[in-house]
Amino acid sequence: DIVMTQSPLSLPVTPGEPASISCRSSQSLLHSDGHNYLDWYLQKPGQSPQVLIYLGSYRASGVPDRFSGSGAHTDFTLKISRVEAEDVGVYFCMQSLQTPLTFGQGTKVEIK
């Protein structure tokens, strides 16, 4: 199974400031089609998860452009250019290259 490791696990943020979460996989997520099969999800308090970024860097429909994804092979980053209060919650990375799909442990983002 592919192991996904996120850091940090807790991230206090200041509104208006940038924030960054790292995700590493135990093996390359690069598919022969040229895409990296790494997705980012946000689970807001009391809600179901929602996809933010898919295939490493593609923003999902309706996701604000302050969210961006980057990286390749085994190292990936989710960046929030300017954090807003509504961005609090737990962020998960997930590899969708192969089954079993596997998630990172989650990064809890909260306002300082």
Added chain:
Amino acid sequence: QVQLVESGGTVVQPGTSLRLSCAASGFSFSSYAMHWVRQAPGKGLEWVALIWYDGSEEYYAESMKGRFTISRDNSKNTLYLQMNGLRADDTAIYYCARGRRAARPSELDYWGQGALVTVSS
């Protein structure tokens, strides 16, 4: 709009069986792969199972193989998860989620609100 509504969550005793359902609407259900993902109380996300758009292929997390069965009825726009031999560590919220691709793993672009399954004596 896309809607996924799970049902069937309840409290059951260890060793018993339970079937969850997920009613889909707002999209062409038979064109998408579907997944089950679970979340134990206060814990992270754990992928459970995947079924292709036409039901021809199923994939499971190792710990659920042989105990859980994913299935779908495209005529009823409904996804199922049959869970047998339930254990205390199966206690979780079970989410159904749509995969963006029809016949391969992909991101999960829509999620239901979840169904709580509690396994306790």
